[in-house]
Amino acid sequence: MRRQMTSCVFFVLILPFAAMAAPTTPELAAHMAQRFEQAPVLRAEFTQEKRMAAFRKPLQTRGQLTVVRGEGVIWQIDAPLKVAYVLAEDRIVEIGEDGVTQIRAAQDMPGLAQVGALFRALLGARVDVLADLFAVVPEGTLDAWRLTLTPRPGPIAQAIREIRMNGGRHVEQIRIDEANGDSATLVFRNFREDRTLLPVERERFGLR
Amino acid sequence: MRSRELAALIWLTLVLVATVYVGHRFANTTPLETDLLALLPQTERSATAEAAVRALSEQLGNRALFLVGHADPEHARHAARGFAARLEASGAFKRVIAAAPEVDPLALGRTYIPHRAGLLAPGDRDALSASSFSAQTALLRRLHQPFQTGIATDPTYDPFGFLQRWLTQLPFVRTQLMPSDGMLTVRDAQETWVLVVAEPLGSAFAATTQVRVIAAVANAEATLRDETPSASLLRTGAVFYGDAARAGAEREVDMIGGGSLIGILVMMWLLFRSLQPLALSLITVACGIACATAAVLVTHDRIHLITLVFGASLIGEAVDYAIQFFAARLDAGASWQAERSLARILPALAVALATSLIGYGALTLTPFPAISQIGLFAFAGLAAAWLSVVLLLPLLARAPGAHDSRDVKLPQRLLRVWQDRATPGGVIALVVALLSAAVPGWLHLSTDDDVRQLVARPAALVKQEASIRLLVGTAGGSRFLLVEGADDEEALRREEALSARLRTRVGQGLAGYAAVSGFVPSIATQAAMRALLQRTLPAEKVAPLLDEAGLQKAAAEAWRHMLASDAPLTLRQWLELPLAQPFKYQVVPTSSGTALIVILSGDDGSLDLMSLTADLPGVSAIDKAASVSALLAEYRRLATLWLPFAGLMVLAVLAWRYGLRQGAAILLPTLAAIGIALGLYGAVGVSLTLFSLLALTLILGSGVNYAIFIVEAGPCAPASFAGVLVSATTTLLAFGLLGLSSMPALHQFGLLLLIGISLAVLFAPMALTLGRARQ
Numbered sequence: 001m002r003r004q005m006t007s008c009v010f011f012v013l014i015l016p017f018a019a020m021a022a023p024t025t026p027e028l029a030a031h032m033a034q035r036f037e038q039a040p041v042l043r044a045e046f047t048q049e050k051r052m053a054a055f056r057k058p059l060q061t062r063g064q065l066t067v068v069r070g071e072g073v074i075w076q077i078d079a080p081l082k083v084a085y086v087l088a089e090d091r092i093v094e095i096g097e098d099g100v101t102q103i104r105a106a107q108d109m110p111g112l113a114q115v116g117a118l119f120r121a122l123l124g125a126r127v128d129v130l131a132d133l134f135a136v137v138p139e140g141t142l143d144a145w146r147l148t149l150t151p152r153p154g155p156i157a158q159a160i161r162e163i164r165m166n167g168g169r170h171v172e173q174i175r176i177d178e179a180n181g182d183s184a185t186l187v188f189r190n191f192r193e194d195r196t197l198l199p200v201e202r203e204r205f206g207l208r
Numbered sequence: 209m210r211s212r213e214l215a216a217l218i219w220l221t222l223v224l225v226a227t228v229y230v231g232h233r234f235a236n237t238t239p240l241e242t243d244l245l246a247l248l249p250q251t252e253r254s255a256t257a258e259a260a261v262r263a264l265s266e267q268l269g270n271r272a273l274f275l276v277g278h279a280d281p282e283h284a285r286h287a288a289r290g291f292a293a294r295l296e297a298s299g300a301f302k303r304v305i306a307a308a309p310e311v312d313p314l315a316l317g318r319t320y321i322p323h324r325a326g327l328l329a330p331g332d333r334d335a336l337s338a339s340s341f342s343a344q345t346a347l348l349r350r351l352h353q354p355f356q357t358g359i360a361t362d363p364t365y366d367p368f369g370f371l372q373r374w375l376t377q378l379p380f381v382r383t384q385l386m387p388s389d390g391m392l393t394v395r396d397a398q399e400t401w402v403l404v405v406a407e408p409l410g411s412a413f414a415a416t417t418q419v420r421v422i423a424a425v426a427n428a429e430a431t432l433r434d435e436t437p438s439a440s441l442l443r444t445g446a447v448f449y450g451d452a453a454r455a456g457a458e459r460e461v462d463m464i465g466g467g468s469l470i471g472i473l474v475m476m477w478l479l480f481r482s483l484q485p486l487a488l489s490l491i492t493v494a495c496g497i498a499c500a501t502a503a504v505l506v507t508h509d510r511i512h513l514i515t516l517v518f519g520a521s522l523i524g525e526a527v528d529y530a531i532q533f534f535a536a537r538l539d540a541g542a543s544w545q546a547e548r549s550l551a552r553i554l555p556a557l558a559v560a561l562a563t564s565l566i567g568y569g570a571l572t573l574t575p576f577p578a579i580s581q582i583g584l585f586a587f588a589g590l591a592a593a594w595l596s597v598v599l600l601l602p603l604l605a606r607a608p609g610a611h612d613s614r615d616v617k618l619p620q621r622l623l624r625v626w627q628d629r630a631t632p633g634g635v636i637a638l639v640v641a642l643l644s645a646a647v648p649g650w651l652h653l654s655t656d657d658d659v660r661q662l663v664a665r666p667a668a669l670v671k672q673e674a675s676i677r678l679l680v681g682t683a684g685g686s687r688f689l690l691v692e693g694a695d696d697e698e699a700l701r702r703e704e705a706l707s708a709r710l711r712t713r714v715g716q717g718l719a720g721y722a723a724v725s726g727f728v729p730s731i732a733t734q735a736a737m738r739a740l741l742q743r744t745l746p747a748e749k750v751a752p753l754l755d756e757a758g759l760q761k762a763a764a765e766a767w768r769h770m771l772a773s774d775a776p777l778t779l780r781q782w783l784e785l786p787l788a789q790p791f792k793y794q795v796v797p798t799s800s801g802t803a804l805i806v807i808l809s810g811d812d813g814s815l816d817l818m819s820l821t822a823d824l825p826g827v828s829a830i831d832k833a834a835s836v837s838a839l840l841a842e843y844r845r846l847a848t849l850w851l852p853f854a855g856l857m858v859l860a861v862l863a864w865r866y867g868l869r870q871g872a873a874i875l876l877p878t879l880a881a882i883g884i885a886l887g888l889y890g891a892v893g894v895s896l897t898l899f900s901l902l903a904l905t906l907i908l909g910s911g912v913n914y915a916i917f918i919v920e921a922g923p924c925a926p927a928s929f930a931g932v933l934v935s936a937t938t939t940l941l942a943f944g945l946l947g948l949s950s951m952p953a954l955h956q957f958g959l960l961l962l963i964g965i966s967l968a969v970l971f972a973p974m975a976l977t978l979g980r981a982r983q
Contacts, residue, residue, distance in 0.1 A: 048352075048354070052363065054362060054363045054364045054759055054760055054762075054763065055363075055757075055758045055759055055760065056758050056759070056760060057758050059351060059352070059758060061352045075354045077352055077354075080348060080352070081345060081348040081349065081352065083349055083352075085353075085354060094349075096345070096349075097345075098340070100340075102331070119354065132281060132388055132389075133388065133389075152388070152389035152390065153389060153390035159360050178360075180360075
């Protein structure tokens, strides 16, 4: 990672024209990693809209997101129900409105670990991790990039046809087209960067 | 002497038939047994348990596993693909799989959707039974969840996500391997490893398969190293162990057989200085080996590697009878008359054979297939060599030898020195002193019954296997649980009871377990689940909820239909499914119903399975390695009891020929040798195993031979005494070489035989001092 960053700096200094071409995947990865090194905590609001054949109308979800470098993601839904998901490296914790928590360890469900890892990589814009699972085509510039992700052959390819995401300093929008024709669009706004976690967030990650 | 010639002719014909038979068997497919499991005895109480052990070993054993590693994941995948393609192209494999198994969600859905009313994940069972369960919250949570965990299902048929969670928790693979770009991979700190699985064409224990597979792998590995020098390769599989065992055994047969032959040739040339005794002696040994091999092949169909290696060391002992015969000719000089001389030495040869057979007979009585085969091989081999000496040599060596015994005065002089100095009292004092010195060693004797002494596992392969286990996270233990029932339903119900018990122990010396009822619950459980759904989520309550959430009308209809239809998934239906194929071996058909194998993963051995399952009907904990160790211990104890009994039998044979006093005098050197050898073992701290105890009975049976030959020859037959020394040297050379074997059991045999027989030979002249020479 550090080597990739050095090479990125090298490119920026020596070859100023490089900014005019689309960033490469390692450059973008380094760029996003650098952002998180400055402020390891990122909070935002999200809206999710799912369009599915089984439903008469789109399914809307609203809530708040916290991405923490090295720890994981808190996905808190506010409407139409209140529930929070804590995605850590080794487990997924589901916290209901009544405060009842349900912990699922990644080792009990190998599939779960992968889904959790993918979700964390998407929200944290971990382009290097995504490149393991998808063929990544970056476009635009480091400050206004677009990514098209096509799954490599495997279980993800069976569920997802394509993912498109765009952003600059942060991931601003993710659109997932599923293999069965359903789709989901996630929009993020009101970004707030921070260096430390709130007490309630620390508790959710199981940190003291 | 017509009858003599007739007997010789009949014997020669028999030997020829045996030789042709052996040649024919080896000319077709080599009847060599390299299956390590075949070396082990049946240890389990029931045939079902043995069948389960077999099924497991075949499932896991016949495949070869490779991990191709590289620091760069893309390089690792590319290298693995190339490696797999070259294995495939070699034609040595039935199947080479580099692609990750694709779980087709649609097929999975089609399979399970009709039966979904009875299939609830443990978490959902608990949630539905709880009073706090809210149908609306459950529905909204499922619909608004941020990600599809594992296998996505259609909300029309699975609005609450019950089926989704059921499918996700199926115990498909309990490994750390993750599909990535269509291949199964795992990462460690430095490298990404990609799995390649190959099924050899033919049995992993057949020599032809092994040779083909090893060549194909070496080839593919060389290309891998050429194209991607920084790639690493790990391998494991029975075919590699089998090949190493076979190659090792072939090397040892060459080493021991060749070494013994050279030793025999050199020693006999020194003694006889003539080609004829040399050639004729080797013919008698060849007759013995041919008959021994034929006897094993006729009774056992296949010959174990361990037998073959031991057999090679038998050359050194089988040649003894011929040496005594020619030594007698040397002593007789010009007055040699083959038949009359034979009549004189025949009793000695007969007693020597009888005592040896007592020793080897003990081996045939053990339940270890390999050891009893060694016993049979030695029994048949020695008897045939002996018969060849007695029946063939008098006809082939009628004329007196070209030399007489003038050339062999040196051994005689040594014997004289001993004879002049030794008195019976002095000898007794010496024995008492030596045995007293051995007493502290006896007190420190320890025992070892580890199953690993039966098999040689090359360290390099063991290390690679350990790395693969660590990376992949598969179970390494030899323990598993067997659940038996009168029919499928009973077996499944009993397995569910066991699963409930095991679930509480996950994380306590156990990482997980794979049970068939995890894929297909018992009919009773499925009925209970459907009843639970009918009670908690009746159609009239669910329909408005689905409508409110925005689902199409079809969803409510599907729910109503699901609750109404009684369509449990049966074990037999499940076994027909493609997804069940990798797990088929866990269902073992038995004569009295159904047996299910429950596999434990991450079993560190700390869990007491016996007491955990003691009160569960139909459940037994199976641990093949522990069972074999227990059997080794039991037979080690039996061998300890057998030893004095064998001693009495040898004494009885000796007393019959020589009288009690002389017999005891012949036996004493060997007993002293055994006592001192044991003292040495205790003092050095080498543990006694079943094999070292069996070696003791062989020392008893073969060690007395030298005292017998000395007493029979008397102090005035220089060549015969020299013959004893030559016999002892060839035997010791063979057993010494056996001590170098990589097979722990043979190594233990050889080492103790070397020590014991050396001492027995050294002490043999005592028999002359204590008894009276026979003239």
